[in-house]
Amino acid sequence: MPEGDTVFAAAARLRQGLAGRTLTSTQFRIPSLATSDLSGRAVVSVRSRGKHLLIDIGESEPGAGDALSIHSHLKMEGVWHVHRRGQKWRRPAYQARVVLRTDDHEAVGFDLGTLELLADPDAALAYLGPDLLADDFDREEAIRRLGADPDQTIGAALLDQRLMAGVGNVFRSEICYLRGVLPTRTVGEVDLGPMVDLSRRLLWANRMRSARTTTGQTSPNGRMWVYGRKGQLCRRCATIIRRGEIQSTGGDRSIYWCPRCQT
Template sequence: MPEGDTIFRSARTLHKALAGTIVTGFVTEFAQLAAVHDNTPVTGRTIEQVESRGKWLLIHFSGDLILVTHMLMSGSWHIYRRGERWRRGRSHMRVLLANETYEAIAFDVPVARFYTSRTLARNSAIPRLGPDPLRADFSAGDAAARIAAHPQEEIANVLLNQQVIAGLGNVFKSEVCFVCGLSPFARVHELSPDQVAALLAAAERLMNINVSDAASGGVITYTGARRTRNVSDAGARLWVYGRRGQACRRCGATILMRKQGSAARSTYWCPQCQPLPVPKAQPIAGWSTPILRRKVGC
């Protein structure tokens, strides 16, 4: 499923293939995109930049035109050399961008819209996105403050909130909580500042290892499966996600899965490695009782 790392890699590949080139072909199944193309053609424009912002992918054209797409659960961008056979059928094509060398195809992308810089700032969710762990300007301090603004919510739900931290989805949410030994059902007010900092450091580290690029400049799409463990066995690449009923790789307990939040998103965790926080002791009247916290780190 597309999360921030997938979109980042797609944007990087599209940028290598398209940036600085002139659009020679544009086809779309979206009426709004087609109407813009009819009135102010996309063909003949220069593609200036392709970037990711969380789970959104933005293609910037000359003349202040920006194509914004969101993959949701099933969409994907592919890049082909002109004349190369597509790996998906024509019926799945939603947007086609071509230059003299490549064709970029958006397959089954459910959200696609043109903006100008002004309308993007005023009429889209993108300016409200939280800090993105894959961007050079990622601010863990800003992200921590945004998390703290949701004290009564369960931490896994907060990590999915794109206005708190951009790019995390179900996989990274579950994996980050496991790596840090924190229950995904702990409420934000139950976590210490150090624990929140550890979650953010883990999110930044795990997402970045999934976008490493050893290529020397060619148009190469990352095809490896998402991983959060440094192992050579492809079947052991994740700690808990998708492993309900299997043994925890750390302690041997059985991995559990529960639907969480109003959207009923799947959350995987180890009940032994990730216990719920111990309730804070309430002091007896007239006594001064220290609060004991269990330290959990990545």
């Protein structure tokens, strides 16, 4: 499931293949951008902001003032692939939403949940909370935002990107478990500083991993403490792991917990 670590890694791959290079051709395979053509422009940078990915494109000519950013959000199914020109795509062509080519590389965005061109991406994403994977992550601001509504459940607060950007459903379950906190507890009952610190550590540790892990184990069945383990035994106390729904900004989302380890 794409979360902040997944998007950070995707940006790193795209940066390696595109940054500093000129686009020789572009194809936007969605109706709203079907006539857009960015060929001849340089890729200035590729960066992530929480779960959002930005490919910054330079001006069409010096002084034109028409620099743009390709903004994408993976949602549930999206992925970016980057490879040498001529290599076979790893997904069907009908799933491609955008194709960006340079002289030697090709980047393809498949099943992207959001795809748009933005003239001022930083303003468009200004609503996001501090990015957990940013070098200048503002810990105190994240704590302040999370604590602004003390009656909200911590499970909902962790998933609200306006408060702190990067945590998704997987990390939310794992963070609550590792802090020994039931996700239904209110924010006002939780020590937010250690929860924010743990969130950053977990995302940072996984930002370039091919297989996400919160346990330190890399075997397919050993990577998570509770997420996706409904009905299985808690790795610490052997209590049955439970799964339920908790209301969040994007609607009800599944969450996993141990009723003994989390209080």
